[in-house]
Amino acid sequence: MKATIGLDIGGTKILGVLYGESGEELAREKKKTKASEGADGVIKQIEKVLDALLSVEDIELRGIGAGIPGIVSAKGEVKFSPNLPLQNFDLRKKLMEKYGVPSAVGNDVNVAMYGEYKHLQRPDLKNVLGLFVGTGVGGAIIVNGDLYVGQGGAGEFGHLVVQSDGAFCGCGGRGCLEAYASKKAIQNFILAQVKRGRETLLKSDVSDFGAVLKSSAIADAYERGDTVTIEAVDRAVDALGVAMGSLINLFNPQSIILGGGVMAAMGRQLEPKLYERTALNSMPGLMETVKISFSELGDDAGAYGAYQLIEHELEAM
Amino acid sequence: MKATIGLDIGGTKILGVLYGESGEELAREKKKTKASEGADGVIKQIEKVLDALLSVEDIELRGIGAGIPGIVSAKGEVKFSPNLPLQNFDLRKKLMEKYGVPSAVGNDVNVAMYGEYKHLQRPDLKNVLGLFVGTGVGGAIIVNGDLYVGQGGAGEFGHLVVQSDGAFCGCGGRGCLEAYASKKAIQNFILAQVKRGRETLLKSDVSDFGAVLKSSAIADAYERGDTVTIEAVDRAVDALGVAMGSLINLFNPQSIILGGGVMAAMGRQLEPKLYERTALNSMPGLMETVKISFSELGDDAGAYGAYQLIEHELEAM
The missing domain is CATH 3.30.420.40 (ATPase, nucleotide binding domain)
Incomplete structure (x- = not known):
């Protein structure tokens, strides 16, 4: 089954949700961010969330979207984050290289409110x-x-x-x-x-x-x-x-x-x-x-918005 | 020759410029707005400007753009103007019907600054x-x-x-x-x-x-x-x-x-x-x-922006 991941990367927690083709939730995973362990530590936690979601059987991953607190360039590079040890860090590229699928990264609030907008249908x-x-x-x-x-x-x-x-x-x-x-x-x-x-x-x-x-x-x-x-x-x-x-x-x-x-x-x-x-x-x-x-989405807005962000890019391809 | 008109309709003056296919100026005409003579009076003045521009030989009119002070709907209807006797007046439709070409109407400052933007090339x-x-x-x-x-x-x-x-x-x-x-x-x-x-x-x-x-x-x-x-x-x-x-x-x-x-x-x-x-x-x-x-355009920004506005719509057709 085709599936897409939305990631909400916060200063203390990372929430990942795996969505099916109609936007239905297939799985979710939450881990601590471990911001004190530096960029490598955070990336390891992100990968743990992704790997757990990808252990769901019979899925074909189409793309990964992520929201992150801080200033993100229009191309998905994290310029600066007040709460995460990521600076001038090309998270989008990192995700694309590691998982071999299109990825999109945006500012957490931008992404969450975009999720609320898409949720209105x-x-x-x-x-x-x-x-x-x-x-x-x-x-x-x-x-x-x-x-x-x-x-x-x-x-x-x-x-x-x-x-x-x-x-x-x-x-x-x-x-x-x-x-x-x-x-x-x-x-x-x-x-x-x-x-x-x-x-x-x-x-x-x-x-x-x-x-x-x-x-x-x-x-x-x-x-x-x-x-x-x-x-x-x-x-x-x-x-x-x-x-x-x-x-x-x-x-x-x-x-x-x-x-x-x-x-x-x-x-x-x-x-x-x-x-x-x-x-x-x-x-x-x-x-x-x-x-x-x-x-209306509460704590799920970030992950849902990240999913919608990458879905939008996939559609435009 | 194909040509397009940009109109800057102000509270005291109406400036119309006829532009050729490469944006070159072919003719210009200026008349008093005669706002005190009501909607009909203003429309008559607008038509005088347009008719003078259309008397240029061998032109084929493609469209008319106009900027007007006041609140204009996204569809080109003048909702309200503080300086003109036009209220809930569908100027775009009026121009289209009278001259038989696509028309576009926007707020004067929106249109003038859009003109400055397009002028940057x-x-x-x-x-x-x-x-x-x-x-x-x-x-x-x-x-x-x-x-x-x-x-x-x-x-x-x-x-x-x-x-x-x-x-x-x-x-x-x-x-x-x-x-x-x-x-x-x-x-x-x-x-x-x-x-x-x-x-x-x-x-x-x-x-x-x-x-x-x-x-x-x-x-x-x-x-x-x-x-x-x-x-x-x-x-x-x-x-x-x-x-x-x-x-x-x-x-x-x-x-x-x-x-x-x-x-x-x-x-x-x-x-x-x-x-x-x-x-x-x-x-x-x-x-x-x-x-x-x-x-950089000074007093011509309004007419030039109005021309660019209708050109943009013509391109999208």
Whole structure:
């Protein structure tokens, strides 16, 4: 049976899924990334995942797609990754040589949101944006049904500046969306309030140095009326509304898909306020025709998107 | 001889140019728009321009392209124009029926910057942005060599929000790029300073109610060290740098073309500061590979872009 693999290579885990010809899942395998063991260690883990999937009987591998956190060139070379020991590493070539099939590599958020787009199965929606709000903020641009990557790094919605000379961002810039709306920004805001002596249900969560606050914990505190949490989330929603308004003015898309942990945990709850803020920032007449929806694939989005990425390349061959 | 017409339909003037098969100019015609005479009056003027061009001997008309200020649907229907008495007006259909040839209609700034892009004759540059800074601010998005319009209204770079809750904008929003960087914003800023009793070389220019300040006058006062003008222009450049940084983070384009009256008059002068501000707002590694250039067609960009727009459709047929 013909089959294709989608790989979601994260900083801590690698998920591989083997898909059949109709997109049905045939097998899945998960391994630790072992980022501390260098490039060779990571590659060994990737190969273990692939080899496990390829042990399924009677399959003929057609191609491998992969999503990876970091800057990936339009040709599939990993230029730089903040969480993986891969730099100027041609992962696409490596996979092609080792497994002898066409391969494709993209940025993890680009790929995951492309997966969410393909999952919609709405070929009538050609121009779509995917906005990902999780530990960081990212996105994907779909133009005429295809993932647009520019020179490879496009779709960095987290670094759309919403407030010039605003909050400092990890990228070295100021006022980026990510500095307000990411889970990390929410966490930092709450932590700053704790340091000022304010009370919050999330006091111990945010004070645990090194740990990343859970989206579900934020959602829970928000729902229970925790003032500090509400302030942090409202600040995030304000920035998201500004960014979404701008994105509508720039792309005039047919649809925006909202994904990532924060949206999964509290997107529906934040919807009315988010729409209101977006409307304030988009041009008259442009927002009404934009369908806003939520992602549905959860943790499988990355692997599914990687599968769709290589499927798209196979079709074009 | 086979020929194609490009029309630049402005609020005050209509420019039509007849192009031969190699893009050479065969004839041109300019008429007043007569916007005050309603839709019929404007159409009559458009037809006068077209009929004059069609009186050239021995030509066989292949198609008509047009750029028009306002919101144009992806199908070429004028949804709304702030300066023309055309609303929900299917100009494309009108032209096709009257002249019996394929026609295309787009937003004037989209079309003009597409013209600048085609004028580069650089097929290796596939993903390019055109940023137009004139009385207003607009732009064009080129994806894979084609003009991207989304549902028709894409490329509204003037309504990229650079400062949430910032300066009020004509669109009803706040903090839009246009509210800082357009000639109108520069004029308003200088006028506000005059009202506060400050001295400026442009005092009489900005105080003449209803008149639009000339880009050349701004450039002149800036060069002569006029403090108020320098403040207004620096504020514009700061906002442009924020916007260009964001645009690079979103699109990771190969090139940005800067056009419009303000850029024509003082782009070269502002270049160092603009680049410096853009670098502060774009992600590390993304700006280095973006070629920034200036538009070259001046007042002919609209007609030339309209010609290229219909040529592109004719090729695809």
